[in-house]
Amino acid sequence: MRLVLMGPPGAGKGTQAKRLAETFGLLHLSSGDIFRAERAAGSELGGKLAEYMDAGELVPDEIVVEVMARAMTRDGSQQGLLLDGFPRTVAQAEALDAELARADKPLDGVLVITADDDEIVGRITGRRSCPDCGRVYHIRFMPPTSDEQCDDCGTKLVQREDDVESVVRQRLENYKRQTEPVIRYYRERSEAPVKEVDGNPPPDAVTESLADVVREISSSGEAKA
Numbered sequence: 001m002r003l004v005l006m007g008p009p010g011a012g013k014g015t016q017a018k019r020l021a022e023t024f025g026l027l028h029l030s031s032g033d034i035f036r037a038e039r040a041a042g043s044e045l046g047g048k049l050a051e052y053m054d055a056g057e058l059v060p061d062e063i064v065v066e067v068m069a070r071a072m073t074r075d076g077s078q079q080g081l082l083l084d085g086f087p088r089t090v091a092q093a094e095a096l097d098a099e100l101a102r103a104d105k106p107l108d109g110v111l112v113i114t115a116d117d118d119e120i121v122g123r124i125t126g127r128r129s130c131p132d133c134g135r136v137y138h139i140r141f142m143p144p145t146s147d148e149q150c151d152d153c154g155t156k157l158v159q160r161e162d163d164v165e166s167v168v169r170q171r172l173e174n175y176k177r178q179t180e181p182v183i184r185y186y187r188e189r190s191e192a193p194v195k196e197v198d199g200n201p202p203p204d205a206v207t208e209s210l211a212d213v214v215r216e217i218s219s220s221g222e223a224k225a
């Protein structure tokens with residue numbers, strides 16, 4: 001079974017991907033993790049990646065596809081794939097379809113976690129951490145006993161600069177602008193069914209919904225070994 005998992009920042013996609021991969025015995029390929037590993041390995045491709053990433057630029061599609069295509073042939077890929085963070089553009093989606101068609105192993109489904117912007121903003125802007133001991137809090141879900149102070153060491157908690165509302169809203173806009181064409185591509189031009197899963201409930205409930213969808217895909221007879 002080969003699946004793509006998409007979702008906005010702050011919707012818990014990384015956590016859900018790990019859980020799904022474990023439950024269904026899929027090789028979890030996170031583009032972020034793979035890029036970091038490729039860089040750390042110091043390969044020629046890793047060097048190219050580093051140039052773009054350090055400059056804060058988007059990595060060109062052909063490099064992304066090359067790195068991910070290589071990762072997809074890794075040990076463990078026989079049991080199935082869960083792609084996370086890839087494809088991010090229509091060109092990448094087309095290249096992925098071509099790659100999988102060549103191997104006669106087409107995608108079985110595209111899972112899209114959806115969540116309300118306000119819910120995501122609330123989750124992300126509520127994060128706090130202790131600059132001294134690193135303990136993590138959330139003003140709504142996991143508040144410290146005393147206001148804005150670390151329970152362990154009494155240090156005043158801080159919010160990451162990236163976690164303020166204006167930055168989060170901008171990231172959500174970027175996500176939509178980037179992924180909407182990709183989702184449209186899958187709906188209109190690809191064989192793989194697109195399944196949306198509500199990401200607003202607590203993480204365990206989202207995991208359940210995702211697992212139900214994967215079971216449905218796998219038992220629909222569409223899933224190929």
Ligand SMILES: [Zn+2]
Pocket residue numbers: 130131132133134135150151152153154155
């Ligand atoms: Zn602390």
